Amino acid sequence: KAGVTQTPRYLIKTRGQQVTLSCSPISGHRSVSWYQQTPGQGLQFLFEYFSETQRNKGNFPGRFSGRQFSNSRSEMNVSTLELGDSALYLCASRTGARNEQFFGPGTRLTVL
């Protein structure tokens, strides 16, 4: 089975711009979660989608949003980028609640 894929792998943006990241889960996985990883804050949960519905949300501002499509692919959008948004954004999929998550390689976002 193919693993979780994320595109693009690297992005460079400037402050004020917006960005969209994409995640394709493992086939059959209906849950997709997004995490932000930074050296200072570690791994922080952004949100989780299951069957096109946001099931859980972390403590991030409204500039961070996401959605999930009927084929379980998910996108994450960040509007009005700030320097502090520079991070590795990780997507993970799983079959259901309380199961292990499988992570993609991440998208490295740099905001200048």
Next chain:
Amino acid sequence: AQSVAQPEDQVNVAEGNPLTVKCTYSVSGNPYLFWYVQYPNRGLQFLLKYITGDNLVKGSYGFEAEFNKSQTSFHLKKPSALVSDSALYFCASDNYGQNFVFGPGTRLSVLP
């Protein structure tokens, strides 16, 4: 709220020696606990999980973890470390099926 602690930022061990990476948790009820490993510029790879049953859980790449309810610990172990085990290790708890709560990570360096 659930929390996971990894008391050591860095663990150094000589190749061939046993290794232990520590994790303690603060979770009410029955915890689901996980270990992940992250290599540079990569996503997280699942190593093992504890749900219930035997306190000693065996996982990938020769790793195992010991669940200790009285000490609220879930330490990762390997009998003989390899240089290729050098990476960042994360302990995580399933937050009642909502999202994962990760520890801050422990950097393992295996010295040849």
